Amino acid sequence: MALSPQWLDELRMRTTLSAVIGRTVRLTKAGREFKACCPFHNEKTPSFYVNDEKGFYHCFGCEAHGDAIRWLTDQRGMPFMDAVKELAAEAGMEVPAPDPQAAKRAEKRASLHDVTAAAQDWFEANLRSADGAAARAYLSRRGFSDKTMREFGFGYAPQNRQASKAALSRFDQQMLIEAGMRIEVEGKDPYDRFRARLMLPIHDARGRVIAFGGRILDSESNPNAPKYLNSPDTPLFDKGRTLYNLHRAAPAARQTGRIIVVEGYMDAIALANAGIAEAVAPLGTALTENQIELLWRQVERPILCFDGDNAGQRAAMRAIERALPMLRPGHSLSIVRLPAGMDPDDLIRERGVSAIEEMLSSPASLLDTLWEFEKAAAPLNSPEEKAGLKARLMDHVEAIAHPDIRALYKRELSQRFSDFAFPPRPQREFKPRGEWKKGGFKAVSPQLSADAERRLKHAIEGGSRDTLASAVIHGMLRHPGEIARHEAALARVAQSDRNVGSAIDSLLAAAETLDSHAQSPISLPEGLPAPPANIRFAFLDEGTDPVDACEELAEAVSLLVERPALEAALAAATARFESDPEGAFVEQQQLLKRKLEFEARLGQMASRKAASATAKDSDAAQDPEPGSGASTD
Incomplete structure (x- = not known):
């Protein structure tokens, strides 16, 4: 029977919803609405509201929601056309002639x-x-x-x-x-x-x-x-559009706030037999897009609970691949991985209902499962194999249609890959070098082996690098005790900038031979290489207080680490202009603002050096040394 949307809207408009619901539920007036204890789940405090002006009912406890037709089909179990005919008769409307x-x-x-x-x-x-x-x-x-x-x-x-x-x-x-x-x-x-x-x-x-x-x-x-x-x-x-046991699980899901997807109907029945009624199952096929939409109508994060064997994990992964293009804000999947070789019935028999309830209470996220599955999918012993892991992860990311979710997945998975593939070097224990004498600690100038001296001198003098990178390298030479403190940051810079990579690697290697945390400048037979004349940073000045010098050197290292990340983010935002011009423009403006702030901080460091030099010159003019030719009267 052909029922147009316009005709159904007219039927809803002519129907007083509170009168229909009030036949079986005791309603109480609450302002411009009516309220009651929800008929779809057991509750003591009313959370079920009926709004005649808007023509719908809603429960804030179990999320039951619908109009007059939905009320008759869901609460009274009437077929759709029977519900329409009953409401039409009461509203004095003729049901359209059948096609x-x-x-x-x-x-x-x-x-x-x-x-x-x-x-x-x-x-x-x-x-x-x-x-x-x-x-x-x-x-x-x-x-x-x-x-x-x-x-x-x-x-x-x-x-x-x-x-x-x-x-x-x-x-x-x-x-x-x-x-x-x-x-x-x-x-x-x-x-x-x-x-x-x-x-x-x-x-x-x-x-x-x-x-x-x-x-x-x-x-x-x-x-x-x-x-x-x-x-x-x-x-x-249609097996791809049907979920086994949904007609029983949906009302239960409204009460518990969760719905569980198992591999087969016997698993769903086993859970129901144990008192877990909100379980459904696909019917001999991998979970389809239509079935995922059916699940999302019930809850925002359905729980996939597949068997712990390889076949079960592959089924979970196929479901994830189907869901990735469909992800939208608030809607995802959670995954429970059962013990190897067990299905839900086995787990309940061996360990009791509490065991599966405990697992269902803390499922893994879709992102966590994706990362763990791909990390375990192939050996990761060589650089090529690790690069293959990143390629697989990025293939999954590109399947996500929603731009914000895709960007967040890319950032999170890239960070996890970076932490896995480039772990920070272990920090060494502080061991002071030198001897204690009355009045303070006298540091011994750190010595290098001949081979370390040669490699370090070659790395420092060679290559093409900018002012900031050169300043940090020479600063570490003057304050080698800071190398261990900033080891992880320096290693990240070496990975991202080949112009400074060899120098930093030589510094880190040299630090391992210096027994760490040396307080005096590194000693070379022909003396410490002088920094380029255009570099103006206070931590390179021999007259700067050591504590102040180390603090300023730490700030320079943070700037050196921040710069490539900022430049990469700017490049990524620019590349997104064709696919997402509005979002890319907003992100680019934010990044440009950060770049200006970066340059301002760098300029402030140089200006502090200039101010310090000016102050010293002024002090020298006011307090000339004896014999300088100035009057001493």
Whole structure:
């Protein structure tokens, strides 16, 4: 039946929602709204509100939300068209005349629903008969309670290839084929799809039987038969758009705030049998985009709880790959990794419900799982293998459609890769060199081996580097005790700037031979190389207080580390202009502001040196040395 959006909007406008809900729920006036204890979950304080002006109800406890039609379908269990007809009759509206083609399709679906409903009754009756003894024994071994067996509608399909044809003879054989009950093969008589199997009904979101799943009971006599067999896609059933047990799990999820995705329907039933009702399962396929959207309608972070074996982890990874392009603010996946070789039923049997509840309470994030999976996917012993890890991670990042989420994933995964591939060198223990004499500690000038002297002198004099980098290198020569303090920062600079890499590596190597934390300048036979004349920093002045010099040297190191990161961020923002001009412009302006601040700080360091030199010259003029020719009267 064709119902236009305009007609449905008119129906909602003519319906007083509080009057419809007030028939079964006691409402209390609360300003311009009505409130009540929510009928969808148990609560003592009202959190359920009805707004007639806006035409919807909402529960702030379980997030139940909808209009008058949704109320009749969800709370009273009415089919959609029945709900529409009831509301239309009360509003004095005529339901539009049916479209012949749409009516024919609806009639066909209704007929197939009759087939699947009748088949379910037959399967359940078979389970109670003598033929179902093996199936009942299996359920007993699994520890399923009578309540669970009734709730999930367990049944049994007999071995006979023509059993359903006789039992469902009131339906045309073509309908049985179209409903997925029988298989038609050219040149042969049709035969039953499900034989000698424990049967489970598969429901749609309204709780109607639309398909079946069957578990084999005697795998030894037929080793080539699949362990689980589902109905094929039919006019009623699309496996990629259906989640097993969703019609039961959705109301439970509104109460607990979580929904759990397991690998198969027996896992979902095992959890329900243990009191965890909000579990669903895909139906023989990897989790699809449509199924992820179904999950996100219930909660923002569904929990994937797949088996701990390799197949289970691959299934979780396939789900993550499907979800990455769909990620949006607030919506993601969480992942629980079960112990190796265990499914949920095994874990509950061996360790109890508390064990799986503990794991469900602290699932891993999608990003954490992605990082751990790819890090364990291949050896990481060589630079090439480590580069392969980064390439795989960045491939996943590029799949993310949302620009902000993509940028955040890229930053986080890049940082993790950097920390893994370039770990900081261990810090050495402080061991002072020299001797203590009355009046203070007299430091011994640190000595280098001949080879270390040669390499250090060559590294310092060679290469092309700017003023700041040269100042830091010469500052470390004058204050070698600071090398160990800034070792991690210096190592990062060496990785990012090849012009200073060899000099810094030589400094770090030299520091290892100096017993660290030396307080006097490094001693070379021909003397310490003089810094270039254009370098003006106070920490290079022999007259600067050592404490002040070390503080200023630390500031120069921080600037040296910050500069390549700032330049890389500016380049990345510029590269984003074509894909995200607005976001790239805003980020670029922020980075340019930071660059100006950087240059200002660098200028302040140079000006402090100039001011210090001016002050010294002034002091010398006011207090001339004896014999300088100035009057001493």
